[in-house]
Amino acid sequence: MKKITIAIDGYSSCGKSTMAKDLAREIGYIYIDSGAMYRAVTLYCLDNGLFTDSGIREEELRNSLPDIRISFRLNPETQRPVTLLNGEEVEERIRTMEVSSHVSPVAALGFVREALVKQQQEMGRQKGIVMDGRDIGTVVFPDAELKIFVTASADIRARRRYDELKAKGRPASYDEILKNVEERDYIDQNREVGPLRKAEDAILLDNSHMTIAEQKQWLAEQFQKATNG
Template structure:
């Protein structure tokens, strides 16, 4: 069967990554977490002190350092899930913190950051057979993707999911803070000048507010089967 590119875009905390990872594992494709790449750059900025007290980024320094930021993914043999590495160091847990979540949208809005990471992502997809999720995969990274999904859910439901995820990891969390973060990220993602978050014209809309994970998996598998049969 001919391999295709699957692009899953949507709002933050919609469960895109979980959906994409599960699908990739089930169909034998490579999963690429584009959001983790932007989070890794954000973590680099935090660790290098590139944010001032007001949350502004030292853009010139970051631009000069982009060639020193190397992001890769390695499969965890126990979980069979990809783990994010920043310059050879496992940062999977650290990039999921609320601190990184609160700073990632301004970093992802920078044109030179997006340009650098989009080039890396397009290189990863040359052989097809990949599932990638993010904000602009179907519109900017792989506009020719054979299957495009756009995922949405209410801000309150997305905040609750994020809250539950952090609490399950033993991290302190405030639902109100997370909700504000989700709403602010939505605003920034949709209004940024470079590759704003939007549904591609040929993307299939999925509102998963009240779907179980099992129902999502079944729906996504059906869309994959339709797309692959259409390319045969």
Template sequence: MKKITIAIDGFSSCGKSTMAKDLAHEIGYIYIDSGAMYRAVTLYSIENGIFQGNEIDTERLRKEIGNIHISFQLNPETGRPDTYLNGVNVEDKIRGIVVSSRVSPIAALGFVREAMVAQQQAMGNAKGIVMDGRDIGTTVFPDAELKIFVTATPEIRAQRRFDELKAKGQEASFDEILENVKQRDYIDQNREVSPLRKADDAFLLDNTNMTIPQQKEWLQEQFNKTVKG
């Protein structure tokens, strides 16, 4: 069976990463979390004083972006890949509200996107990958054989993020998360470089009222149609 590239784009907290990881696992493909890459750059910026409050020292980040290397390694306990920043596992650190509230302005920087897209394209040269993010089907892999665009209401997405953080034992405020979701939507759709939008040839998946098994069935169906077509 031929191997293809699968691009899953959509709004924050739609469950893109979970569905992409599950699909990759089911079909034996490699999963690459592009959003985690931008979160890792954000964490690097926070930990290295590139953020001054909410202001970004863009010139310093531009000089240091070449030293930021992101990779993924399979976690034998979870069966899913963890994110590594310069060789250090940062999977838990990049999922908290501190990083979530600062990632959109970092991801909007053209030189950051250029660096991350180059790393992503290098990872995807061999096909047989599932990648999720904001601009995978439009910018990173415009020739991907299967493109999915995921959406859900802001309230549902905020509730999912809230439940996820509480399950990890992290403090969380629903109102703060909902505001963050709405702000990220605005920034992602209105940035100058690779704004979030549905590719013309992408399948739309609104999972507001869908269960995870229903999503899995739908995704498997699209995959089967694509590889057989």
């Protein structure tokens, strides 16, 4: 069976990463979390005081990019990839609301996207990968053999995020999360570089009312069509 590139794009808190991770594990592909890469850069900015009341210290961030090394490794217990920032595991830290509320302005910076897109394209050169994000099917891998665009209503996505944080014992406010989801949607769709949009040849998946099992089955069917066609 030929190896292909699978691009999964969509709105925040749609469950893209979970879907992509599960699919990659089941078909033996490499999973790359592009969103985690932008979150890692955001965490670097927070840790190094690059956010100000008026925005981001862009010149400092630009100069720091060569020193920001993002990599992934497999957690032997969960068999899921975790994110490393300059060799330090930061998987939990990049999933906090603090990072979530700062990531969109960082991801909107053209020089940040250019640097990370180059890394992502290099990672995917050999095919056999699943990558999810905002512009994977439109910018990073426009020639991907299978493109999925995932959507769900904002209130359902906020509820999922709220339930996820509560399950991990973290403080969470549904109203704050919903506001963050809506703000990220606006920024992601209206940024100048790599805005969130459905590629013309992407298959739309609205998972508002789908179970995890139903999503898995649907994805498996799309994969079979793409590899056997």
